Amino acid sequence: MSESMTAATSTPNPTSTPDPRRWRILGLVGVAQLMLILDVTVVAIALPHMGADLDLRREALTWVVSGYTLAFGGLLLLGGRAADLFGARRLVLAGLLLFAAASLTAGLATSEPMLLTGRVAQGMAAAMLSPAALSLIVTIFDGDERNRALGIWSALGGSGAALGVLLGGLLTAGPGWAWIFYINVPVGIVLLLTLRSQLPAQAAPATRAALDVPGAALVTAATATLIYALIRAGDHGWTTWTTAVLLLLSAFFYAGFVARQRLAVSPLMSVRLLTRRPVATGTVLILVATALMIMMFFLGTFALQEHHGYGALTTGLLFLPVAVSTMLGANLAGRVIGRTGPRTLAVTGLAIAAVGLAIPAIWDGAAPMVAGMTVGAAGTGVLFVVASATALGQVAPQEAGLASGIVSTFHEFGASLGAAVVSSIAAASIAGTSTEGFTRGFTTGAIVAIVTAVAALVITPSARPR
Known part of the structure; x- marks a missing residue:
């Protein structure tokens, strides 16, 4: 969603001749982007089965989610710079090749290191592919057609979450969890070969800014250290010296x-931009919204399968209303934010999320859990829109690209942190020794939503986004 706003700021070239293949190319790169989004949620249903087959510890299962989103978010801005430097066409093709190879590695995994290597490589490929694909759309579309194309691109986010849980359930219950990765291989290769012949040749990019590899390494190392500290605390305690040292190192x-x-001569992001109230508020809201969403997926998939005894397919179907509720909340927020302003919607969305998360924390059972997550998902859907509109609605057009990249990066980091925190809080329940961890996890999510709602009331600008 936020990336589409980046592209919308580009200036159309009325003298250029539209490429007759542009809608076909949009369909192809759209499928590629959908594949990247699917891989965030498609693994959720399969986590218990991966753990049983590969004898994975709770920490490893958490890294299956966090490893992908960490590499994706940590290298996303670097991928956008690389697309400017080497050309979007090259980055799209290279990203597809790497994603297919990484997916094959993850599917063939017979051990924890092999699986996590595949997942991290998938995240690296996604960081190359996603910004480059968006750049292609900006290049080949102009004017009103560009807005239509970006609308289609933005719609892939919500549909990807819904399809991910359903596809994860179907594949895990059918041929097995490895096929949630195998399916990317033929799709990626077909897309690679087709796009190679369809994408127009690109001239040498005019931008020659250097890649800030040290900057990307530092922010990724910082977040990885923080996530490791949070995951480790679930078994070794939150007040140990090791946890404190890891947090200080982060x-x-x-x-x-x-x-x-x-x-840096060509920095990944402007720290100055992050100090602005609208951008800072937007990044906080997107971080919390994504963390809450991943917390619900992570807790729900283990509780429904390990505690309530549902199969993978049934669990996937039970998550469909959760994913649909996210889309409905986002759609409604997009329609009314111009009238209500971001502050009212932010507090409302967080309050709805808190109520939804409180339901399974208070009442045990599969029905209250699904109902609560469905209500909570509507609140996070509202937050996604408010976060992007707040961060991007008050910046100058020439800064919208950078602000959008920052929001997208914090989106992926939120997923990583959400999985790490809830994994530690619910460690005993995920390991199958009790059910109290699920209650603590949902309770923590509700408290985070309430605290953030109070903060949002203070820090969210009242001005309506432009």
Whole structure:
């Protein structure tokens, strides 16, 4: 969603001749983007089965989710720079090739290191492919057609979540969990070969800014250290010296990243832009919204399958109303935010999310859990729209691209942190020794939503987004 706003700021070239293949290309890169989005949620249903077949610990199961989103978010801005430097066409084709190879590695995995290597490589490929694909859409469409194309691109986010849970259930219950990765291989290869012949040749890019590899390494290392500290705390305690040292090390890496961005000739992001109230508020809201969404998926898939005894297919079907509710909440927020303003919607969305998360925390059973997650998902859907509109609605057109990249990065980091936090809180329940962890997990999510709602009331600008 936020990336589409980036593209919308580009200036059309009325003298250019539209490429007759543009809608076909949109369909192809749209499928590629959908594949990337699917891989965030498609693994949720399969996690218990992966753990049983590969004898994976809780920490490893958490990294199956966080490893992908961490690499995706940590390298996303670097991928956008690389598309400018080397050409979007090259990055799309290279990203598809790497994604197919990484998916094959994950599907063939017979051990924890092999599976996690595949997932991290998938995230790296996604960071190359996603911004480059969007760049192609901006290049080949102009005017009103560009707006229509970006509308289609934006719709892939919500549909990807819904299709992910359903596809994960179908494949896990059918041929097995490995096929949630295998299916990417033929799709990726077909897309690669087709796009190679369909994409127009590109001239050498005019932008010659250097890639800030040290900056990307620092922010990824900082977030990875933080996630490791949170995951480890579930078994070893939150007040141990090791946890404290890891948290301090993460803070050190983040400080190094800020210093690097101030000194780099071509920084990944503008730290100055992050200090602006609308952008800072938007990043906080997108971080919390994504973390809450992943918390619900992570807790729900283990509770429904391990505690309530549902199969993978049934679990996938039970998650469909959750995914649909997210889309409906986002759609409604997009329609009314111009009249209500972001502050009212932010507080309302967080309050709805808190109520939804409180339901399974108070009442045990599959029905209250699904009902609660469905209500909570409507609130997170509202937050996704508010976060993007707040961060991007008050920036100058020439800054919208950078602000959008920042929001997209925090979206992926939110998924990583959400999985890590809830995995530690619900460690005993995920390991199958009790059910109290699920209650603690949903309770924590509700408290986070309430605290953020109070903060949003103070920090969210009242001005309506432009």
